[in-house]
Amino acid sequence: MSYSLNEFEALCKKAAKGSGLFWGHAEEVGRTARLLSRSGIDQGSLLLVALENFDENCALWIGPALCDVGLGLDLEFELENVCAPAYLLAFLSIIASNNENCFEIEWMDFKAAISYEGIFCNHLKTAVINFADRVVIRRVENVSGALLPIHSRAKIPKNIIEKLLELAGRTYAPATEVSRLAGAGAGLSDND
Amino acid sequence: MIALNAQEPGKVYRSPQKIMTLSRMGSFHQNRLSFMRTLLRRVHDQKWDFKKTRFEIDAKGVGVAVYSAVGPQNTYSLVAFANDLPPEKRSDRVIATEWDATFTLFDGVPSDTDIERLRNNVPLQESGRVTESELSLSRANRSVRLWDHVVNALAKGVQPDTTLVNNVGYLMRTTAVYGSGKFGAADREILSDRSECRGPFQIEMLTVFLIRTFVMDLVEYIAKMKSPKTAVRIEPDLRRRFGIGNSTGLGMAPFLMNHPMLINNWILAKEEALSRVRNVEFVAVDEIKVFKGLLHRAVQNVNDWHTVHPVQLEKLAYLKNDLEFLCRQVEKFDFSDAYPWDKLQVWSEENLSLEGQEQLISLMMEPYPDLVDGLAHCMDANEDKGFRIDGTMPVFKLRLLCEDIYNWALKIDWSKKGANARVWYVSEEKLEPRLGERFSEDIEDYEQPLQPGRDVSRMYHDLRDYSDEQTTATFLLAKPEHRHIARRCQLAAKFQFAEIRENTIDSKMMPIDLLRAKLSFFGAGHFDPRSDRWLRINMFQGAPFPTDLKEGYRDDWAYPVAEGH
Known part of the structure; x- marks a missing residue:
């Protein structure tokens, strides 16, 4: 089903909060899920894997930490046993759009480059893997490869949406009559 | 007398500690930068064409209508579905499931296939789905007080009662105008390369502007169906007194807190405008005339402003006193002095309530389109x-x-x-x-x-x-x-104006202050709180209709014409 990117971002943010993340991380999940969807890399399935494995080896944990120190990145470094490494593409995009640096990232036979213009990659075959033994990130002067096209909609499979909705639903308070009347502040006649 | 060595105010903004309080934000008024006024200036300057391309409505008022707004590069069409709603189902609340009319703004001109798709979704509102071709989703209910009166009067061949029209102010009130990406609609980002969509809420304002036209056509049509031989149309001057109502609840309050950079840019544009006006060294006679004329119309605006909410009643009483005081002050004020607006604004902070201070700022901007209006281009945010x-x-x-x-x-x-x-x-x-x-x-x-x-x-x-x-x-x-x-x-x-400098979970916090701040930037008037957390407003009251725009445009419609003038 086709969703607006705003809808998808809001849903992923709530799903992240519903799965137990703090609001700050949830905000970053929404933003990066949107970035990967519009780049045609992940439509929520990898996100669900990442949320189930959210710890210090998860890209959703590593990415914000890299973003925080964005300007101070070493020229090249390695990460091991990374869950949902494709999410690092999105976090590097956030850094690149802030400081205009360029990066390369690779795992297994996947390689991509990132600049403020977007994500450059010749094939996405192994972009979406649940775990990578070894991820290499390096700062580079220039990017190469094909710029991934930007999609205006998120095309999310039904089973993924249902799972995200279930997680997001954990952030909603059950409706009560008190809430319906007092919480929203109505109770007056509108038939006037 | 011209003061020697008068001090130039300089580019000084009021402090965020002063402005970003709930009580002051809850006293904001519409001004030249308000989004409704920005929209109408644009459609007039660019000579937009407006067409009613479909009106398939039966005698009970059920059917579909399409109104197209044709700009220099793009066309936008309001698709309106009218309904015959039983009174017991009429609710302004978000939990309602049926409405008197539902709307979407379509990107382009819809085909018959589009209309059928929309017919199956738009009347359902949140329970339906729209697509990237749709830019907004909205619904409205009739004002029972005024609707039946207007239909009956027109059917009999007489004009509606002016006092009743002024007291209510609208035939329908919207209960939601959803934009950017909601329920499947196009994201705002998709439209960001279109100059007419770049300013905040321009799509939503265009939607409401077209809804107003549709509603007036609908009421006249139903009167004619009721009595084809005797029915008349509403006279043009009275027609302009009809705006579109809006019921706004808590849904709008988190927006201000969730978009701090955007709010900063709105406030900053207003403060920059104020700073520019305060730095006008000498004021021309024509500029004083514009200010004084609109000041008297602002008094009329307060007289036309009806509410029963005790907090707003008290604020209105203060505002009324403020404007009387301001009128007296203006009569004796020496406008030939250097930097008179700066002096008047300083005076207001010592003598007027927050309502009066903010009203004065809006009025001071009015004589200066060249200084103010361009700032409307600085009110969006990345x-x-x-x-x-x-x-x-x-x-x-x-x-x-x-x-x-x-x-x-x-x-x-x-x-x-x-x-x-x-x-x-x-x-x-x-x-x-x-x-x-x-x-x-x-x-x-x-x-x-x-x-x-x-x-x-x-x-x-x-x-x-x-x-x-x-x-x-x-x-x-x-x-x-x-x-x-x-x-x-x-x-x-x-971003100095990004943050509200007050406790948003205090037991005494009034959410309606947040709502009014946002609605004032829309250009709304006649804020009428119904509790501490939702209110009604009027949009486009006094504004020209699309056909009027061809005859020229006066950007002073937000102030009613004063009685006796």
Whole structure:
């Protein structure tokens, strides 16, 4: 089903909060899920894997930490046993759009480059893997490869949406009559 | 007499501590930069063409109509579905499931196939789905007080009662105008390369402007169906007195807190406009005439403003006194003095209530389209720019930001129930934002991050365990629960008007203040609170209709013509 990117971002943010993340991380999940969807890399399935494995080896944990120190990145470094490494593409995009640096990232036979213009990659075959033994990130002067096209909609499979909705639903308070009347502040006649 | 060595005010904005309080934000008035006025200036200047391309409505008022607005590059069409709603189903609340009319703004001109698709979705509102071709989704209910009266009067061949029209002000009121990406509609970002869509809420304002035209056509059509031989149309001057009502609830309040950079840009544009006007050294006679003329019309506006809410009644009484005082002051004021607007504004801060001070600022902008109107182009925001946390910031600097921007919050004793009384949460019922009582409802687990003051205080407390030179990144790795507020704090440091400088969960907090701040930027008037958390307003009252725009445009319609003038 086709969703607006705003809808998808809001849903992923709530799903992240519903799965137990703090609001700050949830905000970053929404933003990066949107970035990967519009780049045609992940439509929520990898996100669900990442949320189930959210710890210090998860890209959703590593990415914000890299973003925080964005300007101070070493020229090249390695990460091991990374869950949902494709999410690092999105976090590097956030850094690149802030400081205009360029990066390369690779795992297994996947390689991509990132600049403020977007994500450059010749094939996405192994972009979406649940775990990578070894991820290499390096700062580079220039990017190469094909710029991934930007999609205006998120095309999310039904089973993924249902799972995200279930997680997001954990952030909603059950409706009560008190809430319906007092919480929203109505109770007056509108038939006037 | 011209003062020698008069001091130029300089480019000085009022301080955020002064402006970003709930009480002042709840006293804002429409001005030249309001989004409705921006829209109408554009469609007039660019000579937009408006066409009614479909009107398939039966005698009961059920059917579909299409109104197209043709701009220089793009066409936008309002698709309106009219309904014959039983009175017992009429509700302004978001939990309603049927309405008198439902609408979408279509990107282009819809085909018959599009209309059929929309017919199956738009009347369902939140339960339906729209697509990238649709830019907004909206619904409206009739004002029963006025609708039947107008239909019956017109059917008999007489004009509606002017007093009743002025008292109610609209035939229908919208209960939601959803934009950017909601329920499947196009994201705002998709339209960002179109100049007419770049300003805030221009799509939503165009939707309401076209709804107003449709509603007037509909009421005249139904009167004619009722009595084809005797029915008349509404006379043009009276027709303009009909706006479109709007009921707005808590859904709008979190917007102000969730879009700090955007709010900063709105306030900054207004403050820049004020600064420019205060720096006008000598005032031309024509400029004084415009100001004085609209001041008298602002008095009329207060006389036309009806509410029964005790808080707004008190504020209106103050505003009425303020305007009388201001009129007297203006009569004896020496406009030949250097920087007269600056002096008048300084006087207002010592002599008028917040309502009066803010009304004066709106009026002072009126004689200066060349100084003010271009600032409308600075009121959108690229919110990506404030997203990344600067983790290299030393802890001492983050602490200083808290002390500088949130000093008011650090003084609050958050262990007191009154300071911590409320919880912003989202109900599972229609997913609408609500405000609950922390100590009497079981809702704390669902709290939304809409209490920056309290959250900064918590972060500030934890920052004490870190040394000055440790980094924000180190702090947040250990304390990720503070990420959202660290981001907000750094953003508020870059954008001075981004943050509300008051407690948003205090027991005495009035959500309607947040709603009014936003609605004033829309250009709404006649704020009529129905409780502390929802209100009604009137949009486009007094504005020209599409056909009027061809005959020229006067950008003073937001002020009613004063009686006896």
